[in-house]
Amino acid sequence: MNKAELIEALAAETGTTKAQAKQSVELLIDYIKNGLKKEGRFSLSGLGTFSVGQRAARTGRNPQTGEAIKIKASKTAKFKAAPDLKEAAAKFKAKKA
Template identity: 60%
Template sequence: MKKSEMIEALSAEHGLTKAVSGAVLDSIVGFVQHGLKANGRVVLTGLGTFTVAKRAARTGRNPSTGAALKIKASKVARFKAAPALKESAAKFKG
């Protein structure tokens, strides 16, 4: 599902305009980003947990030339699905 489809579904389910639904969805994304910056962890019960993880520096390869290059250490967002989300995905027939 794309963001635009989520906005349409949100507006249809709750009788909101698409502009308000878009603003709500953008706010939720902003809250997750702020929570990761401030606490390093955001838990949405029934959906899952977002955390910040450290990725170590490593050596990679340039795909076009095959030359080795150094990739700096970085922090990345990780997501672990809640059991309820895992169960619903397991029931998906597609």
């Protein structure tokens, strides 16, 4: 499911318009972003926890030339799934195997 499909499903499930559903999804994304900016984490029960992670500086390679390049240290968003979400994913994998 992608964002557009989520908006469509949310609108159908709640009986709201797609515009209202889109606004709700965008608002949730904004709350997650703001939580990461202000507190470094955002936790949602049943879904999981978003947090800010640190990537160390490292040496990489330019794929076109093979030349070594320095990659700066950076911050990135990390996600740790809640137990319920992990369980749902495990059940999906069991069906596929």
